[in-house]
Amino acid sequence: EEAIVLALKTPRNSDERIWLGDYGSPLRDNALMLSLLEENKLLPDEQYTLLNTLSQQAFGERWLSTQESNALFLAARTIQDLPGKWQAQTSFSAEPLTGEKTLNSNLNSDQLATLQVRNSGDQPLWLRMDASGYPQSAPLPANNVLQIERHILGTDGKSKSLDSLRSGDLVLVWLQVKASNSVPDALVVDLLPAGLELENQNLANGSASLEQSGGEVQNLLNQMQQASIKHIEFRDDRFVAAVAVDEYQPVTLVYLARAVTPGTYQVPQPMVESMYVPQWRATGAAEDLLIVRP
Structure with missing residues (x-):
């Protein structure tokens, strides 16, 4: 002991x-x-x-x-169901709430806005409140140890706008990740807007290849090959990469995407996070609307 x-x-x-x-x-x-x-x-x-x-x-x-x-x-796991009689008075119920185990209550926005809870019993009372919702506007860029930037290029390596694409056009997405401390377990996630599809570079018979791009793109590919990339996935709705980011040594990631479905779409922000120190994270700047024409 x-x-x-x-x-x-x-x-x-x-x-x-x-x-x-x-x-x-x-x-x-x-x-x-x-x-x-x-x-x-x-x-x-x-x-x-x-x-x-x-x-x-x-x-x-x-x-x-x-x-x-x-x-x-x-x-x-062993304490969540321990007996312990409690009593509380809340603003959403005229009658006091009582019990001997944990009680979960779902509240709407009006109830949440005026919520009041008072311990009316003689035992300590533990209260936890979780709120979920969707922001009305894109969050501002933020960084803590990590930093991420996204650039949209044409296949010639020159900057390209997302508001004038036609169905079938290719764009090159260049992600640059930096860190003020060494982060050996960074996870990069770039969600795709609905009008774009990834060109999977792991497929031998893919319809487009980065190797066929111009000199500026080849420079980016060379930088990407020097990075410590542990895993890459080309998913239906996102590009994902697990990388090690050395202190003050930027990591370059590039991938191809194709405009497919005509329409106007919001463009999600790129994100990076340390998998084992999750407060080391960053979100990039929001892009203008993606506009795809037939």
């Missing part, structure tokens, strides 16, 4: 560069410690302390890594 107490009091090394293979974090480590204490029914007072610490840590994190999400699941 003394060894467990000592381990609980030993802080995690805060040097993020100590070892690239360490995907842990204070949140993940605390969640795993809580899970082990719960599983073995040890130190109930320390469990309560860890639970409070975890609540504060998780509330302050907008994004969680895969390891953190899994550790939180392990910690929560």
Whole structure:
């Protein structure tokens, strides 16, 4: 028991560069410690302390890594159904809410706008609110450690506008990713507007190839070949690449897309995120409308 107490009091090394293979974090480590204490029914007072610490840590994190999400699941699986009578008065119900387990309620926008909750019982009450919706306008570009830019070019390597395409036209999309720290596990996602389709360069009989493009495009291809690209996917609705981004060494990614369906479309923003430090992320600038004519 003394060894467990000592381990609980030993802080995690805060040097993020100590070892690239360490995907842990204070949140993940605390969640795993809580899970082990719960599983073995040890130190109930320390469990309560860890639970409070975890609540504060998780509330302050907008994004969680895969390891953190899994550790939180392990910690929560044994406590989510623990009995504990509670009572609360809310603005959306005239009668007090009571129960011995977790209660989930779905609220509309009007109820959410005037929501009030008061603990009318004699036990501590934990409240969590999740809101989901769609923004009315595209978010502004943002970057934290990572940065991403997108350029639209013609197959000759010159800048091309998306508002004057005809069905069948090819465009070259050039993504440039930078980082102020080394990020070995960056995931780049560029969602396609509905009027474009990817030209899969992995197909031997593809209808178009980057190798057939001009000299400027070949320079971009040479830069792309020098990047540490671990995986590339040409999906129906997006281009995806897993890359390692060295500190202050830009990564170049290029792909071909073809205008297919006439119409006017919004163009999603490109995104990049560290898979194990998800707060290291960036979104690029929004493009003008994509207009495809017959």
